[in-house]
Amino acid sequence: MTPADSARLLADVEAFCQELHDIEELCYVEHRFNDQLIPLARKHNVLGMPVPEVYGGRGADTVTYARALARIGREGTGVRTFFSGHTSIGQYPILTWGNEEQKQRYLPPSVRGEQILAFGLTEPEAGSNPLELQMTYERRGDRIVLNGVKYLISNAGIATTAVVFAYPKGGGRLSAFLVDLVDGPGCVREDLTAKMGMPTANTGMFELTDYAIPAANLLGEEGNGFRIAMGTLVSGRLSVAAGCLGVIEDCLAEAVRYARERHQHGKPIGKHQLVQEHLATIEMHRLASEALVLKAAAAKDASAAEPGNAPLRAQAELLAAQAKLFASNAAWDAADRAVQVLGGRGWSTLYRPGRHLQDVRVCRIYEGTDEILKLKVAAAVLGGKEFEAYK
Ligand SMILES: Cc1cc2nc3c(=O)[nH]c(=O)nc-3n(C[C@H](O)[C@H](O)[C@H](O)COP(=O)(O)OP(=O)(O)OC[C@H]3O[C@@H](n4cnc5c(N)ncnc54)[C@H](O)[C@@H]3O)c2cc1C
Numbered sequence: 550m551t552p553a554d555s556a557r558l559l560a561d562v563e564a565f566c567q568e569l570h571d572i573e574e575l576c577y578v579e580h581r582f583n584d585q586l587i588p589l590a591r592k593h594n595v596l597g598m599p600v601p602e603v604y605g606g607r608g609a610d611t612v613t614y615a616r617a618l619a620r621i622g623r624e625g626t627g628v629r630t631f632f633s634g635h636t637s638i639g640q641y642p643i644l645t646w647g648n649e650e651q652k653q654r655y656l657p658p659s660v661r662g663e664q665i666l667a668f669g670l671t672e673p674e675a676g677s678n679p680l681e682l683q684m685t686y687e688r689r690g691d692r693i694v695l696n697g698v699k700y701l702i703s704n705a706g707i708a709t710t711a712v713v714f715a716y717p718k719g720g721g722r723l724s725a726f727l728v729d730l731v732d733g734p735g736c737v738r739e740d741l742t743a744k745m746g747m748p749t750a751n752t753g754m755f756e757l758t759d760y761a762i763p764a765a766n767l768l769g770e771e772g773n774g775f776r777i778a779m780g781t782l783v784s785g786r787l788s789v790a791a792g793c794l795g796v797i798e799d800c801l802a803e804a805v806r807y808a809r810e811r812h813q814h815g816k817p818i819g820k821h822q823l824v825q826e827h828l829a830t831i832e833m834h835r836l837a838s839e840a841l842v843l844k845a846a847a848a849k850d851a852s853a854a855e856p857g858n859a860p861l862r863a864q865a866e867l868l869a870a871q872a873k874l875f876a877s878n879a880a881w882d883a884a885d886r887a888v889q890v891l892g893g894r895g896w897s898t899l900y901r902p903g904r905h906l907q908d909v910r911v912c913r914i915y916e917g918t919d920e921i922l923k924l925k926v927a928a929a930v931l932g933g934k935e936f937e938a939y940k
Pocket residue numbers: 634667668669670671675676677678700701702703704752911914915916917918919920921924939
């Protein structure tokens with residue numbers, strides 16, 4: 550992507566965010582799904598940022614896409630999570646492991662917003678360890694029949710297609726499939742409404758019962774599902790890290806604005822040194838998170854340029870995990886500090902820091918929990934496979 554194309558894309562993202570802003574605020578306060586997000590994203594042509602132009606996308610490199618997600622993250626983790634589900638873990642595996650026919654079938658319509666994507670790995674009995682999945686598939690002629698439940702899935706209730714992972718019935722290795730979700734007796738969906746934050750975004754589950762799909766919807770090679778899942782999580786983790794950077798930026802802006810305006814004890818609260826300590830800490834978190842996100846994004850670009858280079862791939866995987874681990878904790882802390890600076894108003898979700906605090910908590914859970922990512926970082930510094938805490 551040329552610098553001019555990158556600047557154009559970021560300008561479109563800015564215009565999208567500005568047009569979305571008031572609608573998102575209203576939906577948040579009214580606790581309802583933001584049904585204007587997709588039409589506006591389509592209008593500003595941001596539904597396929599890293600998708601190559603040949604499939605209708607913008608052809609963004611990972612660094613540009615990370616900057617775009619950071620800007621989107623300022624509007625809220627719910628807004629950014631939609632993009633993670635649709636693009637970072639939806640379009641990405643199709644782009645990386647799909648055959649040409651699958652790319653033609655799914656990428657252009659998803660860039661136009663005619664198809665919405667989701668990524669179905671997690672199940673009620675399998676979260677941190679995807680090897681414990683219970684969803685099965687069985688070949689019947691030119692069909693594949695799926696049975697099982699996917700749970701806590703971003704965009705589940707609005708997706709037209711999900712990347713779904715299942716084991717062969719009777720045993721074998723994990724495979725990935727492109728599953729068109731058509732509601733009926735074989736495909737039942739339910740939204741999760743009792744959640745901590747992100748009321749404007751869709752999170753849900755779907756249950757597939759003897760659900761038949763064409764055998765041609767196998768994604769990548771049969772038995773390669775674990776590699777596809779783990780490879781996709783690199784893209785997903787980066788998207789979470791970038792979104793968290795945006796959360797920190799917004800918390801800093803809100804806290805600084807309020808610290809200048811609010812007077813107590815005869816002066817702006819920004820002149821009280823303990824309030825300044827909060828601002829300084831948020832700013833240091835912002836700076837460090839930005840550096841890590843950009844480094845991880847550059848590493849992913851370097852790895853993508855040399856697909857066969859295993860050390861580059863390992864470096865990109867590790868940095869994505871590190872960026873996500875650091876930025877999600879930094880964003881949680883920044884939101885907490887911004888709430889504190891705003892005092893009682895901060896506690897209200899009428900103000901942005903309180904909303905960020907609720908929304909951003911999930912970033913320490915999805916796409917790899919804090920604990921799982923720490924194990925990955927520790928194994929890397931200890932020297933690799935021999936020190937992996939679990940197999
Ligand atoms: C809002 C939201 C959106 C999501 N979107 C998606 C999505 O789009 N697609 C998708 O597939 N999934 C999605 N998820 C699921 C998410 O990825 C999982 O919740 C996450 O991976 C953790 O799995 P779990 O909830 O089953 O927790 P568990 O794996 O049961 O973990 C529970 C606790 O045990 C700890 N733990 C587990 N194993 C170990 C270990 N070996 N060592 C140390 N500690 C350990 C965990 O860190 C955690 O603290 C979403 C979740 C949420 C909340």
